Amino acid sequence: LLGHLVTNPAIDKLKDKKGVIMAAKLAGAHKVIDSLKNKYDHILSKWFGGGTDLSYGQWQRVALARAFFRGANILILDEPTSAIDAKGEYEIFNKLTKYQKEKTTIIISHRFSTVRKADKIYVMKKGKIVEQGKHEELMKNSSGLYKKMFELQAEGYK
Numbered sequence: 001l002l003g004h005l006v007t008n009p010a011i012d013k014l015k016d017k018k019g020v021i022m023a024a025k026l027a028g029a030h031k032v033i034d035s036l037k038n039k040y041d042h043i044l045s046k047w048f049g050g051g052t053d054l055s056y057g058q059w060q061r062v063a064l065a066r067a068f069f070r071g072a073n074i075l076i077l078d079e080p081t082s083a084i085d086a087k088g089e090y091e092i093f094n095k096l097t098k099y100q101k102e103k104t105t106i107i108i109s110h111r112f113s114t115v116r117k118a119d120k121i122y123v124m125k126k127g128k129i130v131e132q133g134k135h136e137e138l139m140k141n142s143s144g145l146y147k148k149m150f151e152l153q154a155e156g157y158k
Contacts, residue, residue: 017040019069023065023066024062026064026068027061027062027065027067027068027092028084028088029058029062029064032058033062036052044062056083057083057084059083060080060082061092063080064077064080068099072103073104074103074104074105075104076105077105077108079109080109081114082111086113093117097117111153112149119134120132121135121146123144131144131146138150
């Protein structure tokens with residue numbers, strides 16, 4: 001029993017090189033990792049000799065890859081692509097939609113490009129849910145906070 005408490009079963013899973021690479025590809029981190037001197041064995045920190053630090057967007061991709069690799073049934077992401085360009089964000093969310101199809105994903109975001117495809121959107125104000133529904137439903141509410149904020153954000157693209 002003590003041996004079971006001390007060992008971490010996730011450590012054994014790290015031997016699954018194909019799984020690691022698949023998760024990295026899903027998150028768009030494979031190209032970054034593949035460009036490193038030691039590829040998937042590279043140290044990601046300048047705190048250690050020979051290590052490399054990544055940009056914030058690259059770290060977000062690595063963090064997403066780690067989450068995908070774990071394969072959890074529930075995934076909670078808080079602004080998961082805030083430092084990733086629009087094309088990268090689009091690619092990641094298309095892959096996320098396919099990969100998490102039978103799982104639950106909760107995404108906390110202020111970006112309407114991220115939330116508008118969600119099965120259910122919850123709009124919060126001062127810590128309370130003030131609206132909920134699909135994008136189309138929320139846009140029908142002419143006095144709704146979601147619609148006002150969506151239109152305000154859309155003004156920046158005109």
